[in-house]
Amino acid sequence: MRIAVCPGSFDPVTNGHLDVFVRAAALADEVVVAVLVNQTKQGLFSVEERIDLLREVVADYPTIRVDSFHGLLVDYCKANDISTIVKGLRAVSDFDYELQMAQMNYRLAEVETVFITTNPLYSFLSSSLVKEVAKFGGDVSGLVPDAVLKRLQQRLSATMDPQG
Numbered sequence: 374m375r376i377a378v379c380p381g382s383f384d385p386v387t388n389g390h391l392d393v394f395v396r397a398a399a400l401a402d403e404v405v406v407a408v409l410v411n412q413t414k415q416g417l418f419s420v421e422e423r424i425d426l427l428r429e430v431v432a433d434y435p436t437i438r439v440d441s442f443h444g445l446l447v448d449y450c451k452a453n454d455i456s457t458i459v460k461g462l463r464a465v466s467d468f469d470y471e472l473q474m475a476q477m478n479y480r481l482a483e484v485e486t487v488f489i490t491t492n493p494l495y496s497f498l499s500s501s502l503v504k505e506v507a508k509f510g511g512d513v514s515g516l517v518p519d520a521v522l523k524r525l526q527q528r529l530s531a532t533m534d535p536q537g
Contacts, residue, residue: 376453377403378457384417388517398437407446408423446458455484460487474486
């Protein structure tokens, strides 16, 4: 069985991420969306909330599952018999960084990295940009799955409410 992993923080998951997950599922028997647990970074959503949102978003895709990891991705891959990392690329600037990571991951554990170019509809999209736009009241519908939009609006209204 060929298992691939799509790692990231997914704070929050966007339609661009979902597009990469679904396209990766066409290349592997199973895709694991793995949320990086980074204790030093405070996200808008907790790791548990991100996992719950991801599970809801990929529920219609039986070959995609959600997990979390900390430490080196290649250690997670070895422990879970994962041979391929799948990364989405939005621009050439993404490639410069991701190429170095791919080469290091191969050197450390001979884990291959496959790059999927982002659908042009989402080439500008990032979790950070979604949060920034939503924070200032911009419309991010169509950029994130509906379940994420709802939770994002709830979270941001709670953080902006002085009572809340």
